[in-house]
Amino acid sequence: MHNHPVLVLGGGQLGLMMAEAATHLGVVVDRLDTATDQLIPGTSNLRVDTDLTVLLRRYSVITAEMEHLPNNELVTALRDSNLWANGSAFYILPARNRQKSLLDEIGVNNAPWQMLQVVDDLPAVHDALGETLIIKTTRGGYDGKGQWVIPRGIQHDIPPSAFGELIAEQKVDFSREVSLVGARASNGQTLFYPLAENHHHQGILRFSIAPARASSHLQAEAEQMLTKIMERLNYVGVMAMECFEVDGKLMVNELAPRVHNSGHWSQTGSGVNQFDLHIRALSGVVFPKVPSFRSTLMMNLIGCDYHPHWNQIDGVHCYWYAKEKRENRKLGHINISQIDLGDIQGKAECLRPLLDEEHRSMLDLAMLRF
Ligand code: ATP
Ligand code: MG
Numbered sequence: 001m002h003n004h005p006v007l008v009l010g011g012g013q014l015g016l017m018m019a020e021a022a023t024h025l026g027v028v029v030d031r032l033d034t035a036t037d038q039l040i041p042g043t044s045n046l047r048v049d050t051d052l053t054v055l056l057r058r059y060s061v062i063t064a065e066m067e068h069l070p071n072n073e074l075v076t077a078l079r080d081s082n083l084w085a086n087g088s089a090f091y092i093l094p095a096r097n098r099q100k101s102l103l104d105e106i107g108v109n110n111a112p113w114q115m116l117q118v119v120d121d122l123p124a125v126h127d128a129l130g131e132t133l134i135i136k137t138t139r140g141g142y143d144g145k146g147q148w149v150i151p152r153g154i155q156h157d158i159p160p161s162a163f164g165e166l167i168a169e170q171k172v173d174f175s176r177e178v179s180l181v182g183a184r185a186s187n188g189q190t191l192f193y194p195l196a197e198n199h200h201h202q203g204i205l206r207f208s209i210a211p212a213r214a215s216s217h218l219q220a221e222a223e224q225m226l227t228k229i230m231e232r233l234n235y236v237g238v239m240a241m242e243c244f245e246v247d248g249k250l251m252v253n254e255l256a257p258r259v260h261n262s263g264h265w266s267q268t269g270s271g272v273n274q275f276d277l278h279i280r281a282l283s284g285v286v287f288p289k290v291p292s293f294r295s296t297l298m299m300n301l302i303g304c305d306y307h308p309h310w311n312q313i314d315g316v317h318c319y320w321y322a323k324e325k326r327e328n329r330k331l332g333h334i335n336i337s338q339i340d341l342g343d344i345q346g347k348a349e350c351l352r353p354l355l356d357e358e359h360r361s362m363l364d365l366a367m368l369r370f
Contacts, residue, residue, distance in 0.1 A: 004060040004283035007083075009034055009075060013321040013330075014065035014259050014275075017267075019043045021275035027283045030059075037074045045322075052077050061085050061282045063237060067094040067257055068140050085282055089233045089257040096138045096167050096254070103252055106232055108225050110252040111244070112170040118163055125168045126152045132171040137162060143328070144203015172251060174244035178212045180222040181263035183238045183277040183287070184230040191277065191287050192223050193270065196262045196298075198242070199365065204328060207299040207366045210265040221250055229255065238263070238278040261300070261330070268317050268337040269296030295338035297348070297366055303327045304356055310334065313350045315343065344370060 004027060008015035011033035019042050022029040031040040032055070038047040039055075052074060062083045067090060069075055078084060092098045103110040114125055116135060125133060135158060137146035149171070150156050158166070177200065182192035194211035195218060212218075226241045240260030242253040263274035271291035272280075280287060301318075303326065310318040320332040336347045348367055352360055 005030070005058060006279060006282055007032060007055060007059040007062045007078075008065055009062065009069060009078065010065035011035070011040055012065055013319075013323070015040075016043060016321070017319070018063075018065070018259065018275045018279055021273060022279045022283075025276065025279060025283070025285050027279055027285065029279060031065075032074075032078075034070050034072070034075050037072070056081055056083065059083060063258075063278070063282055064090065065258055068142070069094075085237060086233065086235055086257055089235050089239070092233065093255050093257050094139060096136055096141075099255055100167070102232070103229070103255075106228055108228060108252055109250065111172050113167050116163065116166040116168040119158075119160070122150070123152075129168060129170040134169045134171050136167055136169065138165045138167055143205075143330075144200075147203060172244045172246060172253075174246050174251070176212075176245050177242065177253070178215060178218065178222075178245055178250070179208075179240055179242045179260065179262040180226050181238060181240045181260055181266070181274055182223065182226050182230070183274075183281050184227075184235050185281045185287055186236050186284065188231070189287055190223075190227055190230065191290070192219075192226070193263060193266055193274070194293055195219055195222055196265060197369070198262050199362075199369070201362070202328075204302060204330075205261050205300060206302070206362045207297060208262045208265055209366065209369055210269055210296050210298070211293060213369070217248070218245065218250055225250065225252065233257075237281045238274050261333075262298075264319070264333050265296040265298040265335060265337075267319070268335040269294045295344070297336045297344055297370065299334045299359070299362060299366060300330050301332035301334065301359065303329055304331065304359060306332070307354050309354050310351065313347060313354075315339065315347045316351050 006029045008031045011031050015031040019029040039050040063085050100113050131152050133150045135148040177198045178195045184190045195215045196208040196210035197212035198208050199206050238259050240256040243250040259274045259278050266273040270293050272288045306320050317335045336344050338344050
């Protein structure tokens with residue numbers, strides 16, 4: 001019996017899926033809603049008042065489902081405690097400038113960049129990085145928020161107050177986006193999933209295909225890069241590395257010190273999913289031998305309504321997060337894994353009529369790529 005209860009900071013779907021995976025491992029995973037400082041036991045939606053003393057006594061290790069954590073008193077105290085698992089990763093990675101400096105320092109290829117301090121620096125930054133820049137806030141961005149695409153000389157709408165907390169990146173002319181999700185145990189052992197191929201629309205991940213097509217030549221390079229990063233941070237748990245493929249080589253876009261949307265395919269596509277692996281790493285349950293993998297399509301359900309018939313199609317697995325519907329919000333995802341040849345296309349055909357127009361066109365796009 002393993003007895004290392006894990007506390008996850010954050011009350012969203014990633015922590016929920018960790019709690020679900022942990023039930024099979026004999027490990028207790030509870031979550032802390034950092035907006036209200038309330039404890040959410042296991043996979044329930046109960047919210048229970050708590051305090052620092054209780055939390056420090058009850059849990060053996062503290063992790064998070066998001067890198068942008070609030071600085072409130074309770075979260076700060078938990079992060080200052082010796083239960084907090086990945087202090088340096090959570091100090092460095094949430095700030096894009098620190099993250100990219102680390103990559104430069106250890107020689108991991110990433111999109112060329114500079115700090116952008118004042119608006120008058122723009123012409124010089126264009127001279128250094130190119131005619132089109134991607135400007136990003138150093139902190140807090142997700143799903144393409146806090147980003148601006150700026151061609152030279154164009155009137156832009158970056159708020160003046162953002163300057164000083166911005167980086168400028170070269171606009172990378174990539175052939176595709178892939179990500180590597182992997183885990184490191186406290187004894188240094190690592191385990192990696194095959195690369196996933198990711199398709200974004202308006203800055204939001206729409207679908208992933210795993211293993212990425214024709215990617216065997218990239219896998220070893222990706223694993224070396226992520227190993228170097230995790231070792232440098234003495235990291236324990238699952239980390240995700242988003243990359244651009246440029247001329248058959250990888251360039252890191254960004255790192256996430258957590259389970260990742262582009263790893264959701266592993267819930268049906270692998271014998272051991274990323275949530276399971278993260279909890280194993282943190283609570284000292286041994287890693288599996290290399291798990292088996294099945295070709296999988298993961299499609300995000302964004303800003304749409306739940307359709308009860310999705311889960312009626314054999315082989316179509318819908319994960320619905322029961323979050324409030326909002327435009328452009330990730331509300332669930334669907335996995336379809338390959339069992340026999342032609343299987344995914346057949347399942348996709350059954351799913352297609354049950355989708356709204358936007359998701360139908362994403363599914364059609366995904367099928368063209370398969
Ligand atoms: P996430 O939701 O993954 O946290 P994010 O909002 O933090 O995303 P990024 O991953 O940095 O932001 O960027 C979102 C998408 O914008 C990328 O997946 C890519 O499609 C595009 N993009 C970002 N940076 C660049 C770049 N330097 N050159 C070209 N495209 C880029
Ligand atoms: Mg990203």
